[in-house]
Amino acid sequence: MFFCGSDLILAKEKHPILPFMESNYFEANRQLWDQKTDAHVISEFYAVDAFKQGASSLNSIELDLLGDVRGKSILHLQCHFGQDTLSLARLGARVTGVDFSEKAIGKARELTEELGLEAKFICCNVLDIDQHLNGEQFDFVFTSYGTIGWLPELTRWGQLIAQHLKPGGVFCLVEFHPVVWMFDDDFEGIAYSYFNRETIEEDVEGTYANRNAPVYGKSFSWNHPLSEVFQALLGAGLQLAQFQEFDYSPYPCFQHVVPAEKGFHIKGYEGKLPMVYAVAALLK
Numbered sequence: 001m002f003f004c005g006s007d008l009i010l011a012k013e014k015h016p017i018l019p020f021m022e023s024n025y026f027e028a029n030r031q032l033w034d035q036k037t038d039a040h041v042i043s044e045f046y047a048v049d050a051f052k053q054g055a056s057s058l059n060s061i062e063l064d065l066l067g068d069v070r071g072k073s074i075l076h077l078q079c080h081f082g083q084d085t086l087s088l089a090r091l092g093a094r095v096t097g098v099d100f101s102e103k104a105i106g107k108a109r110e111l112t113e114e115l116g117l118e119a120k121f122i123c124c125n126v127l128d129i130d131q132h133l134n135g136e137q138f139d140f141v142f143t144s145y146g147t148i149g150w151l152p153e154l155t156r157w158g159q160l161i162a163q164h165l166k167p168g169g170v171f172c173l174v175e176f177h178p179v180v181w182m183f184d185d186d187f188e189g190i191a192y193s194y195f196n197r198e199t200i201e202e203d204v205e206g207t208y209a210n211r212n213a214p215v216y217g218k219s220f221s222w223n224h225p226l227s228e229v230f231q232a233l234l235g236a237g238l239q240l241a242q243f244q245e246f247d248y249s250p251y252p253c254f255q256h257v258v259p260a261e262k263g264f265h266i267k268g269y270e271g272k273l274p275m276v277y278a279v280a281a282l283l284k
Contacts, residue, residue, distance in 0.1 A: 025220040032217040034103040037081055039213035041107055057083035059250040062144055062174045065278050069093040072139040075164055077126050078147040082108025089117045096120045098129055127156055137166040144174040149221045158232030165283040177274040181223045185255055187266050195225050208253040233281045242280035249275045
């Protein structure tokens, strides 16, 4: 899990997308996620003690999308501190997790050793995985919940996914719906474009897992319409095999959520907003 929303936002600014500043964007985000990792591993939200006792961090949306993973190789992109990666390992998959936060990868490796599980973790920017995988290919590439919003654009992302899938392999994405990211943080109105037309700069305090946590810094993110996601995958040679939308979030990671039958809705928008979508794309 690698969420990107519902921290306390002290200020927001919109800027034109400036590719030459990408290294600065990524470094600021990396520093922020190093801080968040410390807060997340001790939070009730991530329930690490229950996870250590055998609880899975995976939800029905992604489990149904992936299907039976026993004996399959999986590349898990933007894995945070590895709970989903290790949950897949418990299901019998051979997993490799990737994240750009050294603190998160360190915690993932600690969990792996403590629990006696088999998993490999790589610390790198998701857009640099080709420099670390030596051409390795996988049955599945997987990423979920608040990951692509940290990438300025998705063309190279799609190309790398295709590059590291075996022929017949499947890419599985479960992500918060871009319609959700159009709203301001209190869901009182539309604040952002549905389209990827701006870099969103935020001064952040706290984290969705603990809004009182001592986490401070700037973050930079981007909204990605469904068309951009699909074109990135189709342009890289993948074929769309499955697409679903859901009117709930499995996690209470936004402001003003209320319980729903399967997760959480935004109060006042119950059953009206697409909150999560799922994609399966096949490499022929």
